[in-house]
Amino acid sequence: MIIHNIDISEIEEVFKFYKIASDYQKAKKTVVVWPEFDRKLIETEIEESRQFKLTIANEIACIWAITFSDEQIWEEKNSNNAIYIHRIATNPNLRKNNFVAKIVDWAKIYAQQKNIQFIRLDTLGNNEKLIEHYKNAGFQFLGMFDMKNTSNLPSHYHNTPVCLFEIDLFKTKK
Incomplete structure (x- = not known):
């Protein structure tokens, strides 16, 4: 298992993973289905080294993006001392390998190296299985x-409650 930044030459792979995730959400009849994401957003994330992939035997197992501020979603809970994980998408041939736990392990090391206190993520709607996961x-x-304000967020955030999750690394160090 290797984690690397995604290269701009792999942008079509990113969109392929997003399409697979969206189709999976539709098939599972989830409340929220990912829209087609803005290409410029993804290009910027790649250029800023904020898009990642986990590979196993040279096959992409999953992808995700990060940011260091997420004010519209986290509002008053937003912290500049956090890493926010977004859009985890998994290779359907490699599901059930608990890649979220592997991403958390990576994020803990990444955050500790940068003295970041929180690892955060969100999901939309009352998806009980995903909440438990x-x-x-x-x-x-x-x-x-x-x-309160979703105007600058992708459309799937509009008119849907958000579930917020965090790991406080400073509390878990004790």
Whole structure:
């Protein structure tokens, strides 16, 4: 298992993973289905080294993006001392390998190297299985919240409560 930044030459792979995830969400009849993401957003994340992939035997197992501020989603809980994980998408041939736990292990090291206190992520709607999955990966479930302003967020955030999760690395060090 190797974790690397995604290269701009792999951008079509990123969109392929997003399409697979969106199709999976539709098939599972989840409340929220990912839209087609803006290409410029993904290009910027890649250029800023914020898109990652986990590979196994040279095959991409999953991808995700990070940011260091997420004010519209986290509102007053936003912290500049956090890493926010977004859009985890998994290779359907490699599902059931608990890649979220592997991403958490990576994020803990990444955050500790940068003296970042929180690892955070969100999901939308009351997806009980996903909530349990994130809790099992070590996240504290902070609850469901209605966001005040979603105007600059992708469309799947509009009119849907957000579930917030975090790991406080400074608390777990003790």
